Amino acid sequence: MEHGEEKAQINYEAVSDVVPEAKTYQQEEQQHEQQLLNLLDEDRLQYAGSIVLGLSDALVELTGALAGLTLALQNVKLIALSGLITGIAASMSMAASEYLSTRSEITKKNPVRAAIYTGVAYICTVILLILPYLFFENYYLDLTIALTTAVIIIAVFNFYISIAKGESFRERFFEMAGLCLGVATVSFIIGYFIRQWLGIEI
Structure with missing residues (x-):
C-alpha cells in the first residue's frame, strides 16, 4: 500500500505545474500515507529488531528443544514441564542480553523497552509452542502442532x-x-x- 502511495505522489508532482489542483491531492496523499504508517505502529517497527530477536531465538531454540525432548522423554507432561522451564529461563536471559546490548549501542532505542519487547516476544512464543502438550496426549501430534504453530508465527x-x-x-x-x-x-x-545411548525408558 505504501508503495502505491509513493507512486501516486510522484504522479501528482509531475502534473502539479500543469494542474494546480494536483498539489492539493498530493497533500492528501501524504496525509493518507502518514495514516497508514501510524496504523503499522512505528514504535513497534523501531523495536522490530528486538522482537525479531525474541521470536527467532524462541522459535529456533524451543522447537529444537521440544523436538529433542519429545523423542527422548515421550511423556507430554515431562516435555511440557521441561520446555516451559527452558523457555522461561531463556526468555529472561534473552531480555537481559538485549538490555545490555542496546545499552552499549549508540541508538535511540530505550534499553528497558527493547528488553521488554524481546522478553515478551520470547515468552509468548514459548506459551504458544507448549500449549499442544497441555491438551493432547499424543506427543507426536503435539510436536506437529508446535512446528505448524512456529511456521504460522514466522x-x-x-x-x-x-x-x-x-x-x-x-x-x-x-x-x-x-x-x-x-x-x-x-x-x-x-x-x-x-535415548538409545542412555537406555531411557519412561
Whole structure:
C-alpha cells in the first residue's frame, strides 16, 4: 500500500505545474500515507529488531528443544514441564542480553523497552509452542502442532515486516522457517540417539 502511495505522489508532482489542483491531492496523499504508517505502529517497527530477536531465538531454540525432548522423554507432561522451564529461563536471559546490548549501542532505542519487547516476544512464543502438550496426549501430534504453530508465527510476523519495511516476504520467511525446522529436525535425531545411548525408558 505504501508503495502505491509513493507512486501516486510522484504522479501528482509531475502534473502539479500543469494542474494546480494536483498539489492539493498530493497533500492528501501524504496525509493518507502518514495514516497508514501510524496504523503499522512505528514504535513497534523501531523495536522490530528486538522482537525479531525474541521470536527467532524462541522459535529456533524451543522447537529444537521440544523436538529433542519429545523423542527422548515421550511423556507430554515431562516435555511440557521441561520446555516451559527452558523457555522461561531463556526468555529472561534473552531480555537481559538485549538490555545490555542496546545499552552499549549508540541508538535511540530505550534499553528497558527493547528488553521488554524481546522478553515478551520470547515468552509468548514459548506459551504458544507448549500449549499442544497441555491438551493432547499424543506427543507426536503435539510436536506437529508446535512446528505448524512456529511456521504460522514466522509467516505472520514476516508478512507484517515485509509490508512495513518493503522487504521480500518470501526470502525472510523461507530463511527463518528453514532455520527453525532444520534445528528441530537435528534435535529430533539427537533426542533419538541420546535415548538409545542412555537406555531411557519412561
